[in-house]
Amino acid sequence: MSSDRLVLILIFTAVLGAAVLGFAPEAHSQEAATPEDVVEKMLRLAGVEKHDVVCDLGSGDGRIVIAAARRYGCQAVGYEIDAKLVQLSREKVEKAKLQDLVTIHQADFFTRDFSSASVVTMFLPPAVIERLMPKLAKLAPGTRIVSHYQAIEGVRPDKQIGVRSASDGRLHPLYLWITPLGPTDTSP
Ligand SMILES: C[S@@+](CC[C@H](N)C(=O)[O-])C[C@H]1O[C@@H](n2cnc3c(N)ncnc32)[C@H](O)[C@@H]1O
Numbered sequence: 001m002s003s004d005r006l007v008l009i010l011i012f013t014a015v016l017g018a019a020v021l022g023f024a025p026e027a028h029s030q031e032a033a034t035p036e037d038v039v040e041k042m043l044r045l046a047g048v049e050k051h052d053v054v055c056d057l058g059s060g061d062g063r064i065v066i067a068a069a070r071r072y073g074c075q076a077v078g079y080e081i082d083a084k085l086v087q088l089s090r091e092k093v094e095k096a097k098l099q100d101l102v103t104i105h106q107a108d109f110f111t112r113d114f115s116s117a118s119v120v121t122m123f124l125p126p127a128v129i130e131r132l133m134p135k136l137a138k139l140a141p142g143t144r145i146v147s148h149y150q151a152i153e154g155v156r157p158d159k160q161i162g163v164r165s166a167s168d169g170r171l172h173p174l175y176l177w178i179t180p181l182g183p184t185d186t187s188p
Helices: 003-021 036-046 063-072 083-095 126-137
Strands: 053-057 075-080 102-106 119-122 144-148 159-164 171-178
Touching: 036 063, 036 119, 036 144, 036 159, 036 171, 053 063, 063 075, 063 083, 063 102, 075 083, 083 102, 119 126
Parallel strands: 053 075, 053 119, 075 102, 119 144
Antiparallel strands: 144 171, 159 171
16 A cells, blocks of 8 residues: 555544544644543543642643642642733632642743653643653653643653543543653654
């Protein structure tokens, strides 16, 4: 079989699979938030414990850092560039009385050092993840990286699951990598 035909078959299978399984490509916008039940699964996939420092890159309304601190009693740090979301998330942190555990920085995460995190979570577009690669590659060995929806291009995850959310009925792909990140995957 020619490689062109193989590529076409793979694309067709992926599109059909996404349609059948209910993947939610439109959920992958900057405004989107991870459903709360998927957040729980992300934290479980990372194996978060009390001694961890969870860092959410692009923390939105703060739901991941708040869930991490509330459920596991760990430190959690969010970086969010959008001032309104920063304000909203800080209000939520205060309401949950989690100020001792959760810090929200209004900042561009590209400009910050988040290397003290033992767990990094993200729900970001592929181009942003690609730009983050130099920082992700430098994380301490054993750091768990969990991405909602988007894989790291070319880097095979240590684990990959699909979570169907009760809130939207869709299947949400989750990926886990444990650093050091493996070599670029060039296999078909
Ligand atoms: C798809 S939302 C995910 C929000 C949250 N992490 C979640 O899973 O529900 C992505 C967030 O990343 C933020 N963001 C994108 N680029 C950023 C950057 N360079 N620095 C900080 N925040 C950023 C956006 O403002 C947006 O709130």
